[in-house]
Amino acid sequence: MNIWTPEQIHSEVREQCDVCVVGTGAGGAVSGAILAQAGLDVLFLEEGPMVKTEAFSSDARRSIPTLYRHSGITPIAGRRGSRVIFSEGRCVGGSTVLNAGICYRTPRHVLEQWQTQEGLKDFGPEGLDPYFQQVEQRISVQEVPRAFWSRDTFLLEEGAKRLGWHTTPIKRNIRLEEGAASCLSQCSTLCTQGCPTATKQSALITYMEDALAAGARLYTGARAESVLTEPLKNRRQARGVQGWIVDRNGKTGKRAPIPFHVQAKAVVLAGGAIQTPHLLFRSGLSTRNGQVGQNLYLHPNTKIIGLFDEPIEAWRGSIQGLQVDQFADEGCTFFITFLPPGIMAFGLPMHGEPAYEVMQQYRHLAHWGVLIEDTHSGAVLPARGPDPNIRYDITPADRERILTGIERLATLFFSAGARRLLLPLKRLHEIRQPEEVRKIKGLDPPVSDIDLFTVHAMGTCRMSASVARGVVNPSQEHFEVDRLFISDASVFPGPTRVNPMLTIMALATRAATNLLQRTF
Amino acid sequence: MSNPEKFLQAFMGVVLPKIPEQEAMAQQTLASALVMLGALPVRLHRVLRAAMTLFDLGGIGYRCGGRPFTRMNVDQRQRYVAWIQRLQIGPLLDFIKLMSGLLMFAFYQDPRLWPRIGYAIDADIIKQGVVRDEHLDPRTDSQ
Numbered sequence: 001m002n003i004w005t006p007e008q009i010h011s012e013v014r015e016q017c018d019v020c021v022v023g024t025g026a027g028g029a030v031s032g033a034i035l036a037q038a039g040l041d042v043l044f045l046e047e048g049p050m051v052k053t054e055a056f057s058s059d060a061r062r063s064i065p066t067l068y069r070h071s072g073i074t075p076i077a078g079r080r081g082s083r084v085i086f087s088e089g090r091c092v093g094g095s096t097v098l099n100a101g102i103c104y105r106t107p108r109h110v111l112e113q114w115q116t117q118e119g120l121k122d123f124g125p126e127g128l129d130p131y132f133q134q135v136e137q138r139i140s141v142q143e144v145p146r147a148f149w150s151r152d153t154f155l156l157e158e159g160a161k162r163l164g165w166h167t168t169p170i171k172r173n174i175r176l177e178e179g180a181a182s183c184l185s186q187c188s189t190l191c192t193q194g195c196p197t198a199t200k201q202s203a204l205i206t207y208m209e210d211a212l213a214a215g216a217r218l219y220t221g222a223r224a225e226s227v228l229t230e231p232l233k234n235r236r237q238a239r240g241v242q243g244w245i246v247d248r249n250g251k252t253g254k255r256a257p258i259p260f261h262v263q264a265k266a267v268v269l270a271g272g273a274i275q276t277p278h279l280l281f282r283s284g285l286s287t288r289n290g291q292v293g294q295n296l297y298l299h300p301n302t303k304i305i306g307l308f309d310e311p312i313e314a315w316r317g318s319i320q321g322l323q324v325d326q327f328a329d330e331g332c333t334f335f336i337t338f339l340p341p342g343i344m345a346f347g348l349p350m351h352g353e354p355a356y357e358v359m360q361q362y363r364h365l366a367h368w369g370v371l372i373e374d375t376h377s378g379a380v381l382p383a384r385g386p387d388p389n390i391r392y393d394i395t396p397a398d399r400e401r402i403l404t405g406i407e408r409l410a411t412l413f414f415s416a417g418a419r420r421l422l423l424p425l426k427r428l429h430e431i432r433q434p435e436e437v438r439k440i441k442g443l444d445p446p447v448s449d450i451d452l453f454t455v456h457a458m459g460t461c462r463m464s465a466s467v468a469r470g471v472v473n474p475s476q477e478h479f480e481v482d483r484l485f486i487s488d489a490s491v492f493p494g495p496t497r498v499n500p501m502l503t504i505m506a507l508a509t510r511a512a513t514n515l516l517q518r519t520f
Numbered sequence: 521m522s523n524p525e526k527f528l529q530a531f532m533g534v535v536l537p538k539i540p541e542q543e544a545m546a547q548q549t550l551a552s553a554l555v556m557l558g559a560l561p562v563r564l565h566r567v568l569r570a571a572m573t574l575f576d577l578g579g580i581g582y583r584c585g586g587r588p589f590t591r592m593n594v595d596q597r598q599r600y601v602a603w604i605q606r607l608q609i610g611p612l613l614d615f616i617k618l619m620s621g622l623l624m625f626a627f628y629q630d631p632r633l634w635p636r637i638g639y640a641i642d643a644d645i646i647k648q649g650v651v652r653d654e655h656l657d658p659r660t661d662s663q
């Protein structure tokens with residue numbers, strides 16, 4: 001038995017290992033698995049609970065507070081009253097347990113930009129190809145068969161075709177074996193609460209299983225509070241991690257909090273792009289160049305609810321099957337998603353009887369979004385309390401992009417046959433005619449009036465060959481602390497433009513493979 | 521400070537539709553909304569509690585109510601919320617949206633309501649035993 005839960009722990013924990021990995025999501029699980037399979041003694045610290053496939057619940061009232069940090073509502077504020085709601089996982093497997101499983105390799109031009117800008121020599125497509133291949137094979141990346149498309153995926157395709165807009169089929173990490181048919185046939189409302197049939201190949205059932213099978217140990221409900229270091233000549237070197245055993249809300253409980261201390265030869269931080277810089281600040285390990293926490297990119301997204309005459313039952317079918325990428329070069333991609341009734345109602349622009357009237361037409365609703373490649377970055381700043389201080393402004397250029405995106409999405413909806421649209425704008429809730437689309441920009445809404453969301457935080461501990469620009473070097477080792485590695489979305493030099501999970505996993509594979517060359 | 525439970529209970533009458541099932545679902549709706557509220561970031565939680573107090577007390581100065589929001593009758597509460605919405609003050613709109621969002625989330629996620637909106641999880645996936653609800657503990661066992 002190599003998994004410990006808070007219920008089993010009654011007194012201070014003291015452990016030793018070769019490598020201590022903080023976080024078990026896309027980055028952490030991959031790193032830990034590769035290191036454990038190579039024979040290293042790996043110990044994972046995961047703040048959230050371990051919820052196994054057979055325990056995933058279709059009841060979002062239970063699953064969301066259990067599996068998501070802050071019930072999926074972490075507001076990120078910015079100037080001019082802007083607010084982006086960020087959602088991330090807090091469970092074994094991290095956000096990969098909850099995500100839609102869309103798998104894109106980092107676009108070639110993004111890699112080339114990272115290569116030249118940050119001096120990352122092997123970042124050409126050929127350099128990273130083997131790592132992408134390795135991950136794609138392990139998590140079973142493949143195109144979603146049309147047989148599993150939801151009705152609104154076909155409507156999106158038809159709408160785009162009428163407008164002459166280009167679409168691309170989506171690849172997801174899915175295993176099309178037993179249970180898959182029934183799961184994919186209604187995965188839209190289940191997938192983001194943990195796949196109940198193990199069809200989605202999240203880190204929980206792939207890399208974490210590999211790691212545990214190879215002998216890695218896992219503490220759940222264990223929140224790392226600081227990285228322990230010791231002096232090494234004129235630098236520092238990591239020697240472990242300490243923290244607290246926490247409950248399902250990430251709190252230590254009123255009476256006698258239980259501490260843990262892990263002594264390790266190397267530490268890998270993989271808490272995600274918000275928590276990792278927060279942990280570095282709490283450990284007093286910001287870099288002299290002031291780059292820790294900077295360069296936060298979010299890929300903000302916003303959604304429109306469309307009502308169709310025909311019943312769509314959009315929950316029947318794969319959560320994603322197709323994207324409209326006609327305007328990808330302008331930093332704007334359209335996607336499909338559908339939500340369980342409660343989450344759909346949460347996002348409605350009205351309440352009471354008018355909301356009920358919309359919800360009674362749940363079978364006729366489609367929920368499509370636009371994802372924006374941000375041109376400006378925010379920051380995670382030092383904070384005193386348990387939660388990080390996050391700032392992110394929407395620049396006039398990005399606001400323009402978002403509004404153009406909403407206009408185009410509305411056009412796409414009408415082209416697909418929608419008869420009524422509920423908009424993500426505080427002062428314009430609804431339009432019913434294609435001619436009304438121009439009201440969106442005509443209204444000139446301030447950023448504070450636009451409902452924005454994100455599930456793609458990236459880039460707060462930039463990887464660079466330049467000591468002046470980076471937090472970690474090309475081996476993903478902290479520039480000022482030996483044996484402290486970072487392996488999550490925070491190391492990205494910029495936004496990926498596409499969904500980031502595959503990039504995180506490929507970079508984690510590369511970093512762990514490199515780490516194995518080191519002797520401790 | 522306003523008690524979040526009392527406040528959400530008062531808000532329920534404003535944001536939920538009047539359907540026969542509402543009364544039977546009220547307790548569970550409130551409990552689930554409180555779980556969501558309890559998990560929000562500490563700083564946001566503090567701000568929300570202060571906002572609840574102000575919102576509640578604001579009712580005293582309101583011409584049709586003249587008493588705290590939590591002590592108005594349902595009609596007065598509805599008119600008070602509609603009046604505040606008409607003021608179009610961004611942070612107040614955000615507050616109302618979040619509070620009503622939490623309650624609507626809890627309400628519409630209740631399977632007892634699903635037949636009314638035509639949502640059903642297919643029997644075959646339930647038959648396979650892949651959708652189970654009893655394993656996750658919804659309690660907040662925290663401070």
Ligand SMILES: Cc1cc2nc3c(=O)[nH]c(=O)nc-3n(C[C@H](O)[C@H](O)[C@H](O)COP(=O)(O)OP(=O)(O)OC[C@H]3O[C@@H](n4cnc5c(N)ncnc54)[C@H](O)[C@@H]3O)c2cc1C
Pocket residue numbers: 022023024025026027028045046047048087088089090091092093094095096098099100101102103104192222223224225270271272273275276279455456457487488489490498499500501502504
């Ligand atoms: C609803 C949703 C849908 C998404 N859809 C897609 C998609 O379709 N495709 C895609 O590519 N991406 C998607 N994403 C994003 C993607 O899942 C994330 O970008 C990715 O998982 C991030 O990987 P990570 O390793 O940086 O962090 P995570 O996977 O979030 O893992 C971080 C882990 O670290 C733990 N942790 C944090 N701090 C501490 C600490 N101090 N001590 C102990 N443990 C800690 C957390 O609890 C968490 O489990 C989605 C995300 C969400 C939430």
